[in-house]
Amino acid sequence: MTVERRVSKLFNLTDENWMKHSNPWSVWTRFTVLPLLVLALWSRVWLGWWTLIPIVLAVAWMLLNPVLFKAPRSTANWASKGVLGERVWANRDNVAVPAHHRSLPNILNGIAAAGTVLVIWGVVSLSVWPTVTGLFVAISLKLWFVDRMVWLYEDMKHVPEYGKWLY
16 A cells, blocks of 8 residues: 555545535645744744644644545546545556556655754744745645646546546
8 A cells, every 4th residue: 555545544534525626716725734834843932832723723724634625527637537546556456557657756855854854943943944945845835746636637537537527
């Protein structure tokens, strides 16, 4: 089982919930999660222990976002195809993906993770530049990853199971 499939189980991404997550509103608002977590954690300076409230709200948003929206009327758009590609990527141990898609997603996720480490360092030390730089790296690489997932989906939509997701 791929790490991505384990994560999708953590977020309760059933067939129905994957389709909800493919709603462009879900995709685009998902990019608010890391900045909201940063702001919530940084607020410890102003709020003290009350910072637990924005932290809990940010974590709740992270967990609810993938299932909060309705399935889109159409998945024939960039954001939806990105999520469909992520679903294909998570299933790559069952249905092989083309060779030209096997490495870069892992590289992009690795660099995005390095950006997240910068964010953590910046938030812990209350340093603006590592925080902002880390956010920029993490979000930019996630956007690139989603773009690669669109390409992956386009290359894999001929698989009957995957083709039915496009409407």
